Amino acid sequence: MIRLEAVSKTYRMGRVEVQALRGVDLLVESGEFVAIMGASGSGKSTLMNIIGCLDVPTNGRYFLDGTDVARLDDDQLAIIRNRKIGFVFQSFNLIPRTTALHNVEMPLIYSGAQNRRPRALAALESVGLADRAAHLPTELSGGQQQRAAIARALVTNPAILLADEPTGNLDSASSVEIMKLLAELNREQARTIVLITHERDIAAFARRIVELRDGLIVTDERRAA
């Protein structure tokens, strides 16, 4: 599903070159629930950007669902993001002044899909938010906004769900609620989920924990379900 081969990424900040990733090899199979952990500066955000096709590696190869995405241009990456990746962000990132339903519909608009309304409604229903479809983001609680964001991530039926600190802005009750939802999606719909977090108790919901330090993978442990 996801195959990273010796991926490295170098940023240029002024005159200084920063090596955010120094050769990462990672294989994530379909249906896995992986947590990527690491302190800030460990390179986990860079890794997420590359896995999410928001950025391309400086060196190395990245296969997503069989496609080599390391050499694609901006528009091709946009199409890959639209079809194969569902993002869940720390700050929810719903589009303001736009109803939950319309937010969920958005990826379908960009892919030019048919039956957008029913599909968006079905996605909202699968996260238990069907009764809030007509509400604006400002009218939803943090947990509800994150559910809407998950519905938006799921609506295109992507290969992977990429969650970047999805509980970072939530209280502990909502955090548990959201993590349970993700675990359920993984277990019952066999969704591939890559979770980025720095909290160990959040990472504990995953079945595999990869730890990153200074741009390299230091531990990779699998746990029984």
Place this chain on the structure above:
Amino acid sequence: MNIFEALRVAFAGLLANRLRSSLTMLGILIGVAAVILLVAVGNGASVQINNQIQALGANVIFVYPSNARGTGGVSQGFGTSQTLTMADVDAINSRQQDPDIVAAIPIAQSGGQITYANQNYFAPTTGTTVDFPQVRDYQIAEGSFFTQDDVTSQHRVVVLGSTVVTNLFGTVDPVGQTIKINRQSFRVIGVFAAKGGSGLGSQDNVVVAPITAVWAYLSGGRGKNISQIVASASSPSTVTQAENELTTILLQRHQISDPAQADFQLQSQQDILNQANSIATALTLVLGAIAGISLVVGGIGIMNIMLVTVTERTREIGIRKAIGARWRDVLTQFLIEAMVLSGLGGALGIALGTALAVEAPHIPAIANSSFPPPVVSIPSVLLAFGVSVAIGLFFGIYPANRAARLHPIEALRHE
């Protein structure tokens, strides 16, 4: 991204910042209204000038004396030579060589102080012959025009235009009264119906008398001078033939073989119309161009506000890109937003400009002046709307491209 989605997002964005959107639109609105109104004023002037020239009489050809060139080498001023004679007029009126001319009249102008009782007024006195009303398209409102007998016998009779009547007689019935022109008594035998129009030498400010009487009593020592001959062609399509016939007759009578040496010149109503139209078109263009400057200013306003919008919505752009918006999608969205701004402003501007143009003649200060009523032309409306949308497109491209080129990671990080 489909166009409806882009329109929906555009309207949602505009509604979210109502005051800002309205002010931005106001720039375009004022520009378009100014273009519509000023072009309408230019058109109105053009229509008015056309009407006045039409009022000179249908199918009219003017013959002026001019200097015979190449004889002495000294060129005198326009109208100073006296080459046209009554015999020329009679030859044209004999209609042996000019089947396309209906009638020709001589004109002898004489300025003069006109007095009646204790009123006095200044109007040019025109000496002419009995065909004057027909050739110049005047109707008699009261009394009658003078007869061939009046011309032959040098009767001191006059027919007055309505402006002269108003200024001289007030409410008194002028027919039968005696007025004095340069201290010579003339009897008023008729009044012309008003031809309307104003400015540019009103057609109603006339005093018409038999040419023989003008020569005998008003011309002083200048003798039997004819300042112009006015001929009327049988129809608009025969004006050119009639001009050729006139030229042939006059060249022959004046024994001139080379048309370049002619001691007269012709001007048809069409010539005057063409000249007037080219002036009116230039006027309209100048007015339109001045108004167009304000459209450009409005366009810069749109560009400015779109740049602000793009900066404000950087994060939204990042989100859209993360979920699959391509360069083209983002570009289209902001271009359409800019075009909706300018197009709406343009539509409202057309409404305002048209309303002002239509209402202008009802404003008392304008109604009482000789200001031409503005005429809104459909092409100017379509052009103004097209230009306003194009301005949105032009001034929207830079901000929209800036939005479309944002890197998704940086856009998402933007607070």
